[in-house]
Amino acid sequence: MESMEQVFLSLGSNLGDRLANLRMAIASLRRFAQITAISDAYETQPVEFTAQPWFLNAVVGLRIADAGCAEDAPGRLLSRLLDIECAMGRQRASLDFIAKGPRLIDLDIVLYGSRVIHSPALTIPHPAMHLRRFVLQPLAQIAPAVRHPLLHRSALQLLQDLPEPGPLVRRLAAFSSPQE
Numbered sequence: 001m002e003s004m005e006q007v008f009l010s011l012g013s014n015l016g017d018r019l020a021n022l023r024m025a026i027a028s029l030r031r032f033a034q035i036t037a038i039s040d041a042y043e044t045q046p047v048e049f050t051a052q053p054w055f056l057n058a059v060v061g062l063r064i065a066d067a068g069c070a071e072d073a074p075g076r077l078l079s080r081l082l083d084i085e086c087a088m089g090r091q092r093a094s095l096d097f098i099a100k101g102p103r104l105i106d107l108d109i110v111l112y113g114s115r116v117i118h119s120p121a122l123t124i125p126h127p128a129m130h131l132r133r134f135v136l137q138p139l140a141q142i143a144p145a146v147r148h149p150l151l152h153r154s155a156l157q158l159l160q161d162l163p164e165p166g167p168l169v170r171r172l173a174a175f176s177s178p179q180e
Helices: 018-030 070-087 133-142 155-161
Strands: 003-013 034-038 041-044 055-066 106-112 169-173
Touching: 003 018, 003 070, 003 133, 018 034, 018 041, 018 055, 018 070, 041 133, 055 133, 070 106, 133 155, 133 169
Parallel strands: none
Antiparallel strands: 003 055, 003 106, 034 055, 041 055, 041 169
8 A cells, every 4th residue: 555644854965066966866856756845945054063164955845655664664765865865976984074064965854744763773853853943944934834743843833942043044045846
């Protein structure tokens, strides 16, 4: 039996042509998922490791038809996202790798329906999403009412809960429609 769940991904890039990197990742997602929404691109100040270029971030909503075991679907999605990152040139195993450091592309599962998953490879909802303006602002743009399954608050409420001032997040560019 095929099921469809609403999934939200956070995309980020701060190396090379950042907007082109986000567009390439979105094009790769279209190969296996129905994109239902794409936020604008937001230019964001780095957090944690701040000695790096500013990021472009976006959030994409998608539906994934899963004809196999629905329980394994988030793990399969994570594998596909890591494949996209690798194909685009991200090297997590490099000696130059810095956690939270510069990257061509970063694809994170923020929400997968109302699922709660804690495994060594994957945590859903994303464990820091409720603390990150660069995730919540684009998420609230495309899905303000979507609820965090553990905190029981909407994306918009979580965004409004963030302290001011925080790291700078500003709308930079609009993407094409989800169907393109």
